[in-house]
Amino acid sequence: MAYNNILGQAETYIAGADLTGKQYTFVTSDGDEVTTTGAGESATGVLWNEPVSGDAATVVRGGEVNVYVGTGGLSIGDEVTSDADGKAVAATSSDIILGEARTAAAADGLVTMTFYPVAQSAKA
Incomplete structure (x- = not known):
């Protein structure tokens, strides 16, 4: 069963682009404002909803979260x-590590x- 343990770490931003279909990225x-994270880049968090541009975007900034x-x-x-689509992939050399997979x-x-949330660093 998938679950989210966000420990009160959800924050609201403004969607800087149409994020329809981007929940859990x-x-x-x-x-x-928030936009989709690029390949190998640092991230603010994981999108919890699917806002259009200018609407409220709920972002989980720490804890255990679900990501596509x-x-x-x-x-x-x-x-x-x-x-490049904001989905989770295995980090390779020089990518920013956003976290650790708890499930497969x-x-x-x-x-x-x-x-x-704050301890992101480049993979050695």
Whole structure:
């Protein structure tokens, strides 16, 4: 069973683009607005809803969250980064590590991961 343990770490931002269909993907903030996180980049959190541009975007900024998986799938314990669509993929050299997979999932499935809100760093 998938679950989210967000420990009160959800915050509201403004959707800086149409994020319809982007629920449970990584997003990045420039201050007030969030957009889809790019490949290997740092993320503000995981999008909890599906706002259109200008609407309220609820973002989970830490804890155990569900995220859609990109190409290649994920295994338990994999270091996680974002692909170009904001989906979770296994981190490779120089990618920013956003967290660790707590469950396994194939591409387009949901994985539960521990999201690192402030301790993100480049994979060595």
